[in-house]
Amino acid sequence: MESKQYCYKYPHPAVTTDCVIFGFDGMNLKILLIQRGIEPYKGKWALPGGFLKPDESAEEGALRELKEETGLEYAYIEQFHTYSIPNRDPRERVITIAYLALVKLQKVKGGDDAVNAQWFSVNEVPQLAFDHDVILRDALSRLRERIHFHPIGYDLLPDKFTLKELQTLYESVLGVHFDRRNFAKKMLHLDILTQLDETIWPTPKREAFLFQFNLEKYRELKQRGFRLEF
Amino acid sequence: MESKQYCYKYPHPAVTTDCVIFGFDGMNLKILLIQRGIEPYKGKWALPGGFLKPDESAEEGALRELKEETGLEYAYIEQFHTYSIPNRDPRERVITIAYLALVKLQKVKGGDDAVNAQWFSVNEVPQLAFDHDVILRDALSRLRERIHFHPIGYDLLPDKFTLKELQTLYESVLGVHFDRRNFAKKMLHLDILTQLDETIWPTPKREAFLFQFNLEKYRELKQRGFRLEF
């Protein structure tokens, strides 16, 4: 019974994928964390992730992790950095390919492994295992870059949403406040939103129009190249 | 005599770092390629790269590669993507952490391994080994993004340069043409260039002022956050 059956001429590191899964609850940007059940860092919160299987790419691994934790078959994911400092894991050398994922919170029912998973507001995250605090910081900074090119609302908001919700999303990602009217003007001017006839009562005060992303027009716009300045 | 001495319970991929090394000769954006001396892809051109050593991070590995090929101790490097499709290398599973590097061509003397190295204009690159054509394309696209935030001229041009040189650099990276006057206005308006009293004769026609990057002011600007639109 040989337990170490995979042998190489030169040392090979272990490779994992970790996912920073972002969601938005209408007020705050959230991320999904897992409470570790085993050593090292047992009991600490950590990013969902796991070892890369022999025949899957890192992206496939990240999507697999995403499904295990959220039950979602698909979401926007994007690789943003690979972490390779030799001693980042006390057990053996582990290289981590990190992904960020954007999910619609309403669609998350919880996956098989979701028992120990919990959503945290990004500004109320506990101390994390390994170097996951660094990974999270990098993910946030990539998300803040991405928001200028990519209509992240498309991935984070419900299909139909109010301008107010969209603005709150941008404000909570970027940590700033915008003028209501200027924000609406800028977004509508991009011409990637469709105003619906439907309205809802987001507050007990007054009804508000619902909007949808127009994927067609977004694709055209992306083709031409654009950037949203804030 | 056991040749496969490093054993693990689970399969581990090999990990390499590859470098896309950019330079600028005053006319064209160039990259450094290596002609492979061994199979697979023997004789084909490839990006410089190599296996990660057990006790170095990917960044250290990339800097080591850079030194071996160019003799340079330091240059701007930036990780941009990790490639992990299972069969990208026919020998065994290899995961590649890719870096881009910006070097001043005049300072490159050639390193120990530089015998089979050669500079190519980015639009005259031969067919490359492995998936290196994809990696190069991704590096170029990252460079084109980076040019908006990062004064890449600081890393690619000589210490002193003319506005014309700077403009040619931007034009060859972005593949567009700018109006001379507007380009100068925009660059000078950023206030990160120092105009020197010195002049040179870049052409036999007329002398031109030399400029230098002002690192102090660039740091201030970056602090405040900025973006160069083109």
Added chain:
DNA sequence: TCAAAAGTGTTCTCCCTACACCCATGG
């Protein structure tokens, strides 16, 4: 004296910003 390259300034337009008023609803 002509061709080629460098230096310089103005106008127009558009977008971003700051900002104020009206309307509808629930209490």
Added chain:
DNA sequence: CCATGGGTGTAGGGAGAACACTTTTGA
């Protein structure tokens, strides 16, 4: 009738884009 939140428009400033003339030098 008042407080709250949503909808809408305008005036001013700044930056980018288009654009032309002058100067210097070598041939």
